[in-house]
Amino acid sequence: MTAEREIIAAIRARAPRFRGGVRIGIGDDCAVLQPKPGHELVVTTDMVLEGRHFRREWHSPESVGHRCMARGLSDIAAMGATPLAVFLSIAVPAALAEPGRGQGSGKPSWIDRFTDGLLALAMEHKVTLAGGDTAESPGGVLTDIVVLGEAPKGEALLRSGAKAGDVIYVTGALGGSAAELAALERSPRWRAEARGLAKAEDGMHPQLFPQPRIAAGLTLRRRGLAKAAIDVSDGLSTDLDHLCEESKLRAEVDAAALPVHPLAMQAEQRGWAPSALKLALNGGEDYELLFTARPETRVPKQIAGVPVQAIGRMLPANALKPRMMLRNADGSTEPLAAKGWEHFRKG
Ligand SMILES: [Mg+2]
Incomplete structure (x- = not known):
């Protein structure tokens, strides 16, 4: 197996699946989502760059994973929506995927600990990691997270709804x-x-x-x-x-x-x-x-x-x-x- 496939397999093995919303998750060409009848999907995407949004010397891997998830979920919260599914694309330097990768007795890798932080928050909010992509980065860490949520049709909270006097x-x-x-x-x-x-x-x-x-x-x-x-x-x-x-x-x-x-x-x-x-x-x-x-x-x-x-x-x-x-x-x-x-x- 390539390192990339091992990373995906390790994340998949640990990713929680919650009922509803995600009919097909990691493992197929696409995820298949099914929002509740009468609901609309809300979608947000957020990029995180090492050196720009965090520093590896200051932020633990769990913190980076948590913050990555928190940024996406916060946008869903602002819409008054329920989070359904998250998609994570991540590029890391090869050294951060070694050693261990959560299999056997080796120390967990940076990406293992990143995944711990990300999934802990995902589980708290019962949102399924339903797909993503990995790549080796020639430089620092880069992540891109997409979170989908649902809200009853026409009821999502918008920035445009305020009136004078509010x-x-x-x-x-x-x-x-x-x-x-x-x-x-x-x-x-x-x-x-x-x-x-x-x-x-x-x-x-x-x-x-x-x-x-x-x-x-x-x-x-x-x-x-x-x-x-x-x-x-x-x-x-x-x-x-x-x-x-x-x-x-x-x-x-x-x-x-x-x-x-x-x-x-x-x-x-x-x-x-x-x-x-x-x-x-x-x-x-x-x-x-x-x-x-x-x-x-x-x-x-x-x-x-x-x-x-x-x-x-x-x-x-x-x-x-x-x-x-x-x-x-x-x-x-x-x-x-x-x-x-x-x-x-x-x-
Ligand atoms: Mg926002």
């Missing part, structure tokens, strides 16, 4: 992921701990093991609470800007209302990052849900076990004014620019 909400806390990235960069102790980390509880390592808000997204759709939604992948300011653009509205955010992650506070105190507020506004990869609800809608303080916080409001479009404003604690306002930062971007 209240803006966010789940969980913001800035933790970027704060942990700063910690990985600045703190040798943090790096040492991260290296062996195979999993983490929700919120403890927001950069290494973010939690996609699938259950919260489903509740927002089923109960008709959210009118527009997006996941916070690039950073609140950038993702809110997308929502404003698609809904053709402006927005105002209350700085004092932002649920700043405790790790972002810590990063500011320790000098790992200049401002916790900036991390919450612009630090991406939180994978929380940003959504709007009509002002008369009673939105619970907690949804599917995740805190929910009102952080601002949608305003009518006005070409003469900035698209987003930030209201400071003293009542003053300033324009809010979309500054979600891209990790490892130079200059």
